[in-house]
Amino acid sequence: DAKTTQPNSMESNEEEPVHLPCNHSTISGTDYIHWYRQLPSQGPEYVIHGLTSNVNNRMASLAIAEDRKSSTLILHRATLRDAAVYYCILRDPLNQGGKLIFGQGTELSVKP
Amino acid sequence: GAVVSQHPSWVICKSGTSVKIECRSLDFQATTMFWYRQFPKQSLMLMATSNEGSKATYEQGVEKDKFLINHASLTLSTLTVTSAHPEDSSFYICSARMTGPSLLFYGYTFGSGTRLTVV
Numbered sequence: 151d152a153k154t155t156q157p158n159s160m161e162s163n164e165e166e167p168v169h170l171p172c173n174h175s176t177i178s179g180t181d182y183i184h185w186y187r188q189l190p191s192q193g194p195e196y197v198i199h200g201l202t203s204n205v206n207n208r209m210a211s212l213a214i215a216e217d218r219k220s221s222t223l224i225l226h227r228a229t230l231r232d233a234a235v236y237y238c239i240l241r242d243p244l245n246q247g248g249k250l251i252f253g254q255g256t257e258l259s260v261k262p
Numbered sequence: 263g264a265v266v267s268q269h270p271s272w273v274i275c276k277s278g279t280s281v282k283i284e285c286r287s288l289d290f291q292a293t294t295m296f297w298y299r300q301f302p303k304q305s306l307m308l309m310a311t312s313n314e315g316s317k318a319t320y321e322q323g324v325e326k327d328k329f330l331i332n333h334a335s336l337t338l339s340t341l342t343v344t345s346a347h348p349e350d351s352s353f354y355i356c357s358a359r360m361t362g363p364s365l366l367f368y369g370y371t372f373g374s375g376t377r378l379t380v381v
Contacts, residue, residue, distance in 0.1 A: 184369070186370075188306075191353075191375070191377070192374055192375060193266075193268070193355045193356075193357070193372030193373050193374050193375045194306070194355070194357075194370075194372045195372065196360075196369035196370060196371065199369060237305070248294060248311075248359055249296055249308055249311055250296070250308070250357070250370055251308060252298075252305045252306040252307075252308075253305060254305050255305060
């Protein structure tokens with residue numbers, strides 16, 4: 151399975167943008183890039199996913215490098231409620247039986 | 263949006279007893295559910311894939327006789343931890359794939375998790 155590499159932790163100030171990087175140099179042509187986040191003592195929550203083009207939704211933006219070997223999750227204005235562990239996951243809908251395999255993720259802390 | 267309801271949110275049981283955890287998909291049908299467990303300060307580890315009306319597929323190293331999974335309907339999957347021991351104490355989470363019209367993929371939705379403590 152293609153793997154992702156993320157920094158263990160990042161810090162941000164409230165109301166400032168946050169850029170969470172993810173490296174996936176062994177990504178295959180059919181792998182989608184997924185981002186989920188997990189708040190303390192809760193199940194993960196879907197954030198965004200994409201294949202090649204940049205994606206935007208009400209929660210965040212996903213910027214995908216042209217060679218697809220890296221991506222960045224962008225939170226435009228961090229709030230205290232965005233403090234969570236963010237997981238970047240590759241998923242190939244044609245393989246793996248549809249399952250999501252989680253890596254270690256990035257623990258984001260937000261300072262007021 | 264699609265919601266997966268997971269119960270109980272926490273449970274304490276005595277060593278040697280069994281515990282059942284339920285996950286229900288509300289307002290959508292989940293043909294496939296996934297079960298994870300998570301130890302403190304660690305990531306989620308996939309335990310098994312549960313398919314409605316058929317046997318679950320377990321990940322390598324997960325004891326199928328200890329972690330019984332039943333997915334008898336399109337809206338309910340259960341995980342039973344049999345003969346629980348303190349080392350089974352963990353956070354258990356279920357997940358389902360969300361699809362919309364024309365099977366458009368919307369991501370995965372997760373239950374809120376069950377904190378199991380075996381004493």
